[in-house]
Amino acid sequence: MTEAEPRLFSGSLEALSSAYLLQKALERQVDMGIVPFVPTERKLTPQGKPYFADLPALHFSISHSGRQWVCLFACQPVGIDIEQPRRCREEAIAHRFFHPLEQAWLAEHPQAFFPIWTAKESFVKWSGCGIDSQFSQFSVIDEHGALCHGNDYQFIPFVTKKGTPGTMCLSASLSDRYQTYELD
Incomplete structure (x- = not known):
């Protein structure tokens, strides 16, 4: 597999399934010479994180x-x-899933709910731990509301071309630049 910047693919689920879009994104990367073949064997780690058994890199x-x-x-x-x-x-969700620092920030900045949520979700997907009882035990923001970066990871907020906001959590050694590709 070619070392490359992270690649963000987006598409619409209007008439297509997630599995179909994933297949299309994989085929595009094969065509670009980034991956050697379309992996077919998907598995889950014990924590539930998906991976390709036939292309674990x-x-x-x-x-x-x-x-x-x-x-x-x-x-x-x-x-x-x-x-x-x-x-x-939002308040009930924050009370259950947000760290006290995030709850305090949200009380003063209600518009921060979705940016905090997407950062938390992207982090647990990056780490592979999933949403569990530990979800409220860590904060993705500092006392000023800025996204925290760890030694091993970094957050990248973004907006899709269709205007949907989100957050990426990347391993720290990856470039914060990324390539985007539309599938529809």
């Missing part, structure tokens, strides 16, 4: 919200989440 993460779909690929662990802002029980 290819890391990926998928998210969708509404009809918008994204998938991020790289040669090191990645995580991605998108969320169409919508009305929801």
Whole structure:
């Protein structure tokens, strides 16, 4: 597999399935010479993180919200989440899933709910730990509301071409530049 910048693929689930879009994104990378073949054997780690057993050096993460779909690929662990802002029980969700620092920031900055949520989701996808009882034990922001970067990871906020906001969590050694590709 060719070392390359992270690659973000996006598409619409209007008439297509996530599995079809993933297949299309993989085929595009084969055509570009980035991956040697389309992997077919998908498995899950004990924590539930998907990977390709027949091409384990290819890391990926998928998210969708509404009809918008994204998938991020790289040669090191990645995580991605998108969320169409919508009305929801933000306070109840934050009380259950957010760290006290995030809850305090949200109380003063209600518009921060979805950016915090997508960063948290992208982090657990990157780490492979998933949403569990530890989800409220870590904060993705500092006391000023800025996204935290760890020694091993970095957050990259982005907006899809269709306007859906999200966050990528990339292994720290990956470039914060990424290539985008539309599948529809």
